[in-house]
Amino acid sequence: MDSHDHDQGSSWQVMNMVIRELLKGQDSATRLQALLQLKETLPPENYSGPAKDLLVEVLGSFSRAISVLGTETTAEALLGHANLPSFDEQKSESSMKIRPPRRSGYRRRSHPYTCRTVYAKDIEDGYTWRKYGQKIIYGTTHQRSYFRCTHKFDRECQATRQVQKTEDASMFAITYMGEHTCMDATKSAAAPCIISFKTAGDTANTQREAPLFSAPLLPSMKLECDEEVLSGHSPRSASSEFLVFPDLSDLKGSAPAALFAGGASDQYDVTSSINQSPTSCLDMEFDPETFIFDDMLDFGGIN
DNA sequence: TGTATTTGACCCTA
DNA sequence: TAGGGTCAAATACA
Numbered sequence: 001m002d003s004h005d006h007d008q009g010s011s012w013q014v015m016n017m018v019i020r021e022l023l024k025g026q027d028s029a030t031r032l033q034a035l036l037q038l039k040e041t042l043p044p045e046n047y048s049g050p051a052k053d054l055l056v057e058v059l060g061s062f063s064r065a066i067s068v069l070g071t072e073t074t075a076e077a078l079l080g081h082a083n084l085p086s087f088d089e090q091k092s093e094s095s096m097k098i099r100p101p102r103r104s105g106y107r108r109r110s111h112p113y114t115c116r117t118v119y120a121k122d123i124e125d126g127y128t129w130r131k132y133g134q135k136i137i138y139g140t141t142h143q144r145s146y147f148r149c150t151h152k153f154d155r156e157c158q159a160t161r162q163v164q165k166t167e168d169a170s171m172f173a174i175t176y177m178g179e180h181t182c183m184d185a186t187k188s189a190a191a192p193c194i195i196s197f198k199t200a201g202d203t204a205n206t207q208r209e210a211p212l213f214s215a216p217l218l219p220s221m222k223l224e225c226d227e228e229v230l231s232g233h234s235p236r237s238a239s240s241e242f243l244v245f246p247d248l249s250d251l252k253g254s255a256p257a258a259l260f261a262g263g264a265s266d267q268y269d270v271t272s273s274i275n276q277s278p279t280s281c282l283d284m285e286f287d288p289e290t291f292i293f294d295d296m297l298d299f300g301g302i303n
Numbered sequence: 304t305g306t307a308t309t310t311g312a313c314c315c316t317a
Numbered sequence: 318t319a320g321g322g323t324c325a326a327a328t329a330c331a
Contacts (some may be wrong), residue, residue, distance in 0.1 A: 131308060138320060146322070150307095162322090 025061030028054050117175045123163050127180060141167060151182035 032054040035042075129147035137144050142165035149157040158178040166173055 130306095132325095133323060134309070135321065144321085148323095160322095 021061045025058050028057035028061060032058060115175065115177045117173060119166065119171045119173055121171050123172050123174060125161075125174070127159070127182075129161060137164070140164065142169065149180060149182055155182040157182035 032051060035051050035054060128150035130150045130152075131145055131147050133146035135144050135146070144162055144164040147161045147163065149155075149159040151157040157180055159180045159182070160177045162175040162177075164173050165171070
């Protein structure tokens with residue numbers, strides 16, 4: 001009873017947050033539209049800057065709203081669909097196609113989990129991963145490996161990651177999806193959005209248990225907004241963020257080991273966890289080298 | 304013998 | 318239908 005009431009209360013709280021962010025986004029978009037209508041009459045310096053600011057506000061509002069919805073349980077709670085058939089089930093029921101029983105537990109990636117990509121020379125990240133697949137990705141030279149958290153079943157940890165060598169094979173592009181819940185019991189005091197690593201002296205095996213230290217993101221770490229995806233070609237999203245750092249082994253001891261940047265590797269998973277810090281989630285940073293506001297603002301059809 | 308990895312098949316999305 | 322993500326049997330390893 002109490003827990004149900006608590007769940008319902010938190011759901012409404014989340015719903016309010018989402019609505020608030022969406023309303024803010026709508027307001028910013030409305031102002032941006034008005035500004036766009038005045039584009040021809042305003043000098044560039046009075047147009048470009050405010051337009052960019054408004055666009056950032058819009059994107060930020062949507063990002064935060066999506067972040068709030070960025071967990072499956074939250075989404076289910078909000079939609080009240082926890083006991084309803086999934087879309088897949090509805091689809092299979094409606095299609096009336098006779099096919100052998102589906103494999104149990106099969107789920108595709110479209111779930112709204114956090115998705116972040118980092119580059120590193122070492123795939124070590126302090127968590128225990130179990131490899132469950134490997135694929136040759138079209139247009140790439142290196143195979144992509146798929147890992148899930150070792151505690152997927154015993155602690156229902158939904159975290160997964162994809163590891164693929166970069167084109168020059170000098171680094172690994174590691175895409176993390178989902179948040180680790182397996183560590184909750186042991187590091188509840190640790191700040192969210194923190195990734196922890198053991199020291200580099202213990203790197204013989206990729207299997208890792210609890211991290212030895214934790215460290216927050218440092219401002220000095222480079223946060224990029226790049227359109228490059230794991231395949232290293234064919235840009236797909238302008239909302240991807242990457243942290244690039246040379247070698248995890250350089251980060252041992254007191255050096256910061258956190259490497260996540262809130263963001264997404266593709267536009268379908270542009271979610272940042274509600275648990276992430278403002279640094280990684282709320283403060284959207286755009287690299288002017290790759291994020292062309294003027295191009296985006298030139299909607300053409302909107303006048 | 305238990306656990307992790309490999310790998311081909313299955314299944315979903317665009 | 319192609320490409321990509323996941324499953325699960327087979328295999329390897331400690």
